[in-house]
Amino acid sequence: MKKQKLDPLDRAALMRVAVDLLSRREYSRQELWRKLSPRAADTADVESVLIDLSERHWQSDERFSESFLRSRVARGHGPVRVRQALREKGIKDELVKQSLDACDQDWYQLASDVAAKKLASLKGEPQDIRAKLYRFLAYRGFSSDQIQTVIERVSIEDTCD
Structure with a gap:
């Protein structure tokens, strides 16, 4: 039809x-x-x-980017992924930067929380778990510095078989 x-x-x-x-x-x-x-x-x-x-202020890219940023942070997405998604939605780079700067989110803490949750489902050798966790956090949109800091903090050995 x-x-x-x-x-x-x-x-x-x-x-x-x-x-x-x-x-x-x-x-x-x-x-x-x-x-x-x-x-x-x-x-x-x-x-x-x-x-x-x-x-009439019924549509605002500023308001949209703030709302979008909050929703993505609630899903556990990092700043790299949020930045890319906002650009895809047509938000100008300057406004993306302003929104991320205005956000009072501790990205390291968010990355740590996301990693802790994911760690519970990972099995294997510590080296494999670190690699899987790194890929997962990178996919979620965290920077390599944030990922390295989190991986150094978490206790991967406790989750091994």
């Missing part, structure tokens, strides 16, 4: 769709552009709607 192609939306309808989206969660300007532009009759309408939303 094919999807029906919807009629292009005018400016007022685009504004309703955008407000409906923003009522559920924060969106970056780029995310809204991607959601609205395929449905628009004219891309100038999309730009006009985005400007209007921004002027």
Whole structure:
């Protein structure tokens, strides 16, 4: 069964769709552009709607980046991964840096907490466990300095067979 192609939306309808989206969660300007532009009759309408939303403070990349950062920290993601994800969402590098600097998160402590949780599921020789833990923390977005510090702190020998 094919999807029906919807009629292009005018400016007022685009504004309703955008407000409906923003009522559920924060969106970056780029995310809204991607959601609205395929449905628009004219891309100038999309730009006009985005400007209007921004002027009314209904859409804010600053607010989006703060909210996104909090949610990713709660998931145990490190600063490298958060930075990359924000860039993919269309947040400018300067704002990404501001958001990470304003965040009062102790990244070393977060890395330590994430490592402690992961350590419980790792089995094998201490050397293998260190390598697995390093890869896992790197995947989670922690810097090599943060990872090295955490690996030095944790007691891997206690988890060995």
